[in-house]
Structure formats: structure tokens, C-alpha cells
Amino acid sequence: MFTSKKFLTISMIVLLLGSCSSRNPIIIEELKSMSIQCLDSERRIEITDEKMLTKVLEEINNSRREGAHEMEFPEGHSVNIETVTGETYSLVLFEGGKSLMDGDYIHSNLPDFCGSE
Secondary structure, eight states: OOOHHHHHHHHHHHHHHHHHHOOOOSOOSOEEEEEEEOTTSOOEEEEOOHHHHHHHHHHHHHSOEEEOTTOOOOOOEEEEEEETTSOEEEEEEOTTSOEEETTEEEOOOOOOTTSOO
8 A cells, every 4th residue: 555655755766767867959949951071071961851850850869968078089070050940050970970069979870971982
């Protein structure tokens, strides 16, 4: 039988677990375009395909993140993202689909847009 103390304890555990697993999205608006400057080349890729932009947005917002203030990273591809409201974001895309944005290392699985040169 549930006592009020047990109920309160279980409720607190559920709330704590729920708050740990939720991620606030980094980018709230829909994406309009994405521009990638490939490292070690003059190749510039413009992406406006709605399906690909939606995939990128979901991957960035739903992937695990960790602070990158004490980490060192290799150089990566420079990416500029523009939303439908005109807001712009910059990130660095690494081999393997991982990315760095606003001081967060994002364990994303983004496509290697510059890989097939």
C-alpha cells in the first residue's frame, strides 16, 4: 500500500529522472539553409533541401552534449546555418559527424558532407 511518504519519494525520483533526460533544443526555428566550407579545400557546399535540413536540425537538437571548455579539438569544416527567421548559427563539423557549437561538443551523427571530394 502506498503511503504519502512512498508516493512523494517515487514522485521525486520520476521528476529527477525526467529532468535529466530532457534536452533543450539549441536551434528552435526551422532551418532555411546550411553552408559548409570544407577544410583543406575551396569547396563550399550549400544545402537547402528541406528533408536534409530537418535531419540536421533533429540530430543537433537531440544528440547528447557536453561542455567543451577544457577540450582540444582538431580543425573541422566550418558550417553556417540560417533559420527561416534569419537567425544564424555557426558550428564546426568533424569527421564522424560530431560537431561543436556554442561551447558544446555535440555527439551527433551528421553526414560527412565534405567526405566525397
